[in-house]
Amino acid sequence: MNFKRMVIVGGGTAGWMAAAALSKTFGNKLQIELIESETIGTVGVGEATIPAIKNFHELLELPEAEFIAAVHGTYKLGIEFENWGKLGDRYFHPFGPPGADSWAAQFHHYWVRAAQRGAAREFGEYSVEASLAHAGRFGFNGDRKPNYAYHFDAGRYATMLRAYSEARGVQRREGLVTGVQRHPESGFIEAVILESGQIVAGDFFIDCTGFRGLLIEQELQAGWEDWSHWLKSDSAVAVQTESVSPPVPYTRCTARSAGWQWKIPLQHRVGNGLVYCSDYIEADEARQQLLANLEGEPLTEPRLLRFRTGRRKRQWVGNCLALGLSSGFLEPLESTSIHLIQNSIIRFIKLFPAEAICPVEIEQFNREVRLEMEQIRDFIILHYHVNQRSDAPYWVSNREMEIPDSLRHKIELFEASGRVFRELGELFAEQSWVAVMLGQGIRPRGYHPIVDQATEEELVAFLQGVRRSIDSIVGSQPGHEAFLQQLQQGVASRQA
Ligand code: FAD
Secondary structure, three states: OOOOEEEEEOOOHHHHHHHHHHHHHHHHHOEEEEEEOOOOOOOOOOOEOOOOHHHHHHHHOOOHHHHHHHHOOEEEOEEEEEOOOOOOOEEEEEOOOOOOOOOOOOHHHHHHHHHHOOOOOOHHHHOHHHHHHHHOEOOOOOOOOOOOEEEOOHHHHHHHHHHHHHHOOOEEEEOOEEEEEEOOOOOOEEEEEEOOOOEEEOOEEEEOOHHHOHHHHHHOOOOEEEOOOOOOOOEEEEEEEOOOOOOOOOEEEEEEOOEEEEEEEOOOOEEEEEEEOOOOOOHHHHHHHHHHOOOOOEOOOOEEEEOOOEEEOOOEEOOEEEOHHHHEEOOHHHOOHHHHHHHHHHHHHHOOOOOOOOHHHHHHHHHHHHHHHHHHHHHHHHHHHOOOOOOOHHHHHHHHOOOOHHHHHHHHHHHHHOOOOOOOOOOOOHHHHHHHHHHOOOOOOOOOHHHHHOOHHHHHHHHHHHHHHHHHHHHOOOEHHHHHHHHHHHHHHHHO
16 A cells, blocks of 8 residues: 555544544554644534444444443434424424335325325324424334434543544644645646644644635635535534533424524533524624523633535545535534545545556545535535515525426426436435425325325325334333433443
């Protein structure tokens, strides 16, 4: 292997995830150094995840209970959206599939027929994950295990990954990178220069410097594709509060006048924030709106964050790869940023250069990232665009904006016949699109003809059967908090 010295610049979630995965995969074949600057600090948010994070932890061989204990984590079964389609609306985007499918038609086709005849309950009531979430329960009893992800403390997550990486030989260096040395012909980065004058040389560089994109943009000018005409939010104000009730096993996303508010329950506190568009609300008003809608006492001063939605045109340039916020940003509505970091790390390991950097491999990498980000972008735009709200200009403008053709096609297909197809390699499965499209108020005009093979009575009995089985699954699980306590006790007794 010609690439022996890897330099990671940045020690936020992205930097330490990369250090952990690379040190685990390559062991002492790769010399890894991570440079971070305490004077700059990390973005400090990013606490909700999606189920695929479990694959990353499997790669690291991190035991779940120990991980949850280290990051003061909780379980997440999905997201509850409030006020999105209309003020007063509420729906759940669960991580698992609803009801039971036949091979030709998914469950929602049966639900659509029943709903057209007034014989169905709310769609979310046919989801195991949504029902568990609303009952405040979580557990693994029985055959039908829930699909889940985690909420965690971002600072503790980075600390845990740092300890993991340092135990596998990663060297951490404190310092501010102020310059870059490049090869005069190839343009490859040869070294970074610190404020102290130290020079850190490497064969490959990973830019995890956050929004500033120190190497990938300031030095290599990879270019930026702006998506803020579709995803208008450009700011967030975040605050932590004390817990006033047991942690629920789901994230809450409540639409407000010019954005939306998140609520992420951890074991020891709650993470809150308002994501908003500064064209429609001033920073001070946004701060007031957030503070007026908190449940517990604030533990921190509200913190303002500014961002741009879009992607780096090339995430990998020469011998430099951008990960995390330096590679692009999609707002946190569906908690996809940490997932994008994880996928880019795994993709990079799969394409890790053997003897020399190969342009066609770089092209493959950049192409996959572009497609992945565009698919997620469309899914997030869906939430904004399909609304019937007329109470605030922000929502009207989201409804009236032009949307990407790829998204328009998906919405039109679903409106016509309830059909949804997952694109090749797409992160969000059909069930996610269905949950959000129904939740935002789309009612398909048709459904799959196979559904009509059932008589009216059979259809009603089928739906009742699904409900009964969900009730029994929910009834057999402990409360979420009790489950976490049990997990903690197990960890404590193993450590004793
Ligand atoms: P940062 O955390 O900004 O880290 C940058 C690092 O680079 C720091 O260590 C800094 O010291 C270092 N650095 C910068 N410049 C230099 C320099 N010159 N020299 C040396 N070191 C330098 N993602 C999710 O998956 N789920 C969520 O719920 C979620 N919520 C979010 C909410 C908001 C409001 C925002 C803005 C983002 C959210 N994200 C979420 C995204 C998530 O926070 C990030 O993807 C994640 O934290 C990774 O950040 P990072 O490591 O790329 O950058």
